[in-house]
Amino acid sequence: MTLYVWGYLPEYEKERDDILDAVDTVFRSGQLVLGPRVRAFEQEFAAYHGVEHCVGVDNGTNAIVLGLRALGVGAGDEVITVSNTAAPTVLAIDAVGATPVFVDIDPETYLMDVEQVAGVVSDRTRCILPVHLYGQCVDLAPLEAIAAKHGLPILEDCAQAHGARRHGRIAGSTGKAAAFSFYPTKVLGAYGDGGATMTGDAEVAANLRRLRYYGMESQYYVVSTPGYNSRLDEVQAEILRRKLTRLDDYIAKRRAIAARYEQAFADTELVTPRTAPGNDHVYYVYVVRHPRRDKIIEALKARDISLNISYPWPVHTQSGFAHLGYEKGSLPVTEAAADEIFSLPMFPSLSDTDQERVIDTLRAVLATV
Structure with missing residues (x-):
């Protein structure tokens, strides 16, 4: 039998009863979209990170897209990041009309070489997007100093770093916002696509909630554009709630x-x-x-x-x-x-x-x- 690098099927066999019970619980509730399970997961995931706000979305790519939008990044802007990442990181930058500006990586950890960032900041730079890659964190301290000097937000890409810490500080708790993916193979994975964007800023959180729901604050009334249909569904939220405890x-x-x-x-x-x-x-x-x-x-x-x-x-x-x-x-x-x-x-x-x-x-x- 072929042994693969990912372990979706062995995990499912081990956790099958709990996963199926989560699905049945949601289906019997009659609430399938943006219901109590999504709200509960958002609260629990935010609490795990010590961050006030979490907004569940449909995938990790849109977690970055909406994060950039909520931070005011758009056409003509530049975002500093790395090329050693999954393409969706950069596709999200392109999706908001911004231009990615790459720095190289550390030769031992393969993480962003933070010493190169100051040299590529321009008058068009609007965000720094470090990627916590392979399961460990970028050193954000130098980036915080650069961000403060130039008035730039940091958006952490945490798709590969659920639970990772640097000097005791958990990934996703430092920047202005942080994006997560719950693709099935992730450290915390759903049984389908899923994502979330976290922030400690109430205004950014409000923007995120509008953006994921067509630009609406209440049903049928759009208060801001552009908006998206980018919602974490109740089934994935309930599965993620249970897996979060593990x-x-x-x-x-x-x-x-x-x-x-x-x-x-x-x-x-x-x-x-x-x-x-x-x-x-x-x-x-x-x-x-x-x-x-x-x-x-x-x-x-x-x-x-x-x-x-x-x-x-x-x-x-x-x-x-x-x-x-x-x-x-x-x-x-x-x-x-x-x-x-x-x-x-x-x-x-x-x-x-x-x-x-x-x-x-x-x-x-x-x-x-």
Whole structure:
């Protein structure tokens, strides 16, 4: 049987009764859209982060789109971010008519190189969008100083960092707003699409609630444009409420799996994840690095172990973003990493037996490539 990098099916088998009960509970309630389960999840998720407001939306991409809109970012503006991210981060910037401005990444953590940000701030910059990638946090302290100097909001992309902390501060609690995805493979995943945008600012929260509901504050009356139909549904909210109570356990299991990988490959050429000082990593993905990456992946695939690359093509090198004008070589650290990184299976329900299979097989392959 092929072993994949994601663990949706093993998790479902383990939690099936609770998930189906959540679905039945909602269906029997007669309230399917923007009802009490969404409100309850918003309150509970905000409380988990120590943030006052949470607005549930339909997916993580729109969590960024609405976050940018609520912060006043629009056509002609610039948003500073990274190219080593999932394309939706940048697509969200494009969706509001703004232009992404990229900085390179740290060569060890693959996170935003915050020392480069001050050098790309212009009179068109309207937002800084750091991506908490792979399960650990960007150092936001330097970005806070830059943001304060130039009057810029920080919108945290937390799609891969549920529960991650830096110096005890949880991802999503520092910026003016923060966007989350609940795609099924996330550290906190729904059983379909889902997202949320959090903020400590009541005015931003009010804007977010209008934006996700056509621009309406009450039914049928639009008070602001543009508005969207971007609502987290009741079924996903109820599932997420239940899974939220298990989030810390999910994280503990991910860390245990990461520790076993670290020990198993310590004597090999495989570069295992580096955790930045002060960070508490949650290992959304376990990203490793090797100069003969492609040969390794093919060899493991032949042995029924399917791995993933996050991400094989930096955003600025993709044809769909050619209009941004970035030449090959413009972000050298990002581009070099994309040629060598790949992810090992990482999910809370990964069994010891399956992990040992990955370790033994990969060690054997490393000895031959």
